[in-house]
Amino acid sequence: MTVPSDATEPFALFSAWLREAEGSELNDPNAMSLATCTPGGLPSVRMVLLKGLDERGFVFFTNKESRKGGELLANPHAALLFHWKSLRRQVRIEGRVEEVTAAESDAYYATRPRLSRLGAWASSQSRPLSGRAELEAALAAADTRFPAGDIPRPDYWGGFRVLPEHVEFWHDMPFRLHDRRLFHAEPGGGWRSESLFP
Numbered sequence: 665m666t667v668p669s670d671a672t673e674p675f676a677l678f679s680a681w682l683r684e685a686e687g688s689e690l691n692d693p694n695a696m697s698l699a700t701c702t703p704g705g706l707p708s709v710r711m712v713l714l715k716g717l718d719e720r721g722f723v724f725f726t727n728k729e730s731r732k733g734g735e736l737l738a739n740p741h742a743a744l745l746f747h748w749k750s751l752r753r754q755v756r757i758e759g760r761v762e763e764v765t766a767a768e769s770d771a772y773y774a775t776r777p778r779l780s781r782l783g784a785w786a787s788s789q790s791r792p793l794s795g796r797a798e799l800e801a802a803l804a805a806a807d808t809r810f811p812a813g814d815i816p817r818p819d820y821w822g823g824f825r826v827l828p829e830h831v832e833f834w835h836d837m838p839f840r841l842h843d844r845r846l847f848h849a850e851p852g853g854g855w856r857s858e859s860l861f862p
Contacts, residue, residue: 667833667845673855674831674847675719678755681748681833682717688750697745698724700735708735714746715772715823716764722757723764725772725823730789733820736761742826752836757828759849764823773817781815782806837862 671677685693694714701707710732716723722744726733736742744757773781786802793799810816828849835843842862847855 666837666843667835669845669859671845671847671857674828674833675717677833678831679717681751681753681755682714682746685746685748685751685753689748690750693748695746696722696724697747698732699743699745700732701739701741702735703738708732716768716825721759721825721827723768723823723825725769725821727784727787727789727818727821728763729820732790733824736824742824744826754834756832756834757826757830759827759829762825762827764825766822769822770817772823773821778815779803781817782810784818784821785809785815832860 668677682693692713695711696714697709698712699707699709708731712724712726712732714722715725728734728737740761742759742761744755746755748754773784776784782803783806785806786799788802828847830849831847833845833847837843840862844860844862845857846860847857850856
């Protein structure tokens with residue numbers, strides 16, 4: 665199966681591929697590599713989970729005081745990569761980044777399990793940790809602070825949205841003659857697409 669040549673925008677095609685991945689990937693079909701860059705140009709990459717998708721872009725959540733949060737706030741551009749090995753497909757996304765609204769962050773935070781919400785309070789993400797006992801003590805302190813009921817979202821925890829400027833769909837083909845289709849966001853709206861040599 666090749667990348668459809670009649671697709672006019674990337675979101676519907678991405679959603680279809682993600683649905684297929686949800687049926688074939690053993691773990692986290694919504695996992696994506698997130699590449700950020702320091703203001704000085706040094707790259708870093710890690711795995712995060714896609715938690716929202718609409719015509720504006722791709723949403724994930726994190727501690728904004730973490731390394732990735734700091735890099736995104738200082739240099740609001742990122743690249744994403746989805747790789748679905750079972751389907752022999754990948755999607756690359758590049759674009760600007762914006763913070764999601766507080767209401768969007770609150771809504772997602774409220775869906776997280778209790779321990780995940782407490783963990784947002786307990787973890788000084790990306791900072792040195794003396795040992796597991798320090799994390800467990802911080803988690804116990806958060807549990808004592810919020811013994812029952814609602815656990816508010818920390819101000820430093822929230823979401824980012826990658827606003828895609830380029831989206832490339834790649835499908836593995838025999839003899840490394842892969843199928844590639846690249847979508848470019850047009851300045852006035854809409855998308856332009858082209859095929860690429862493998």
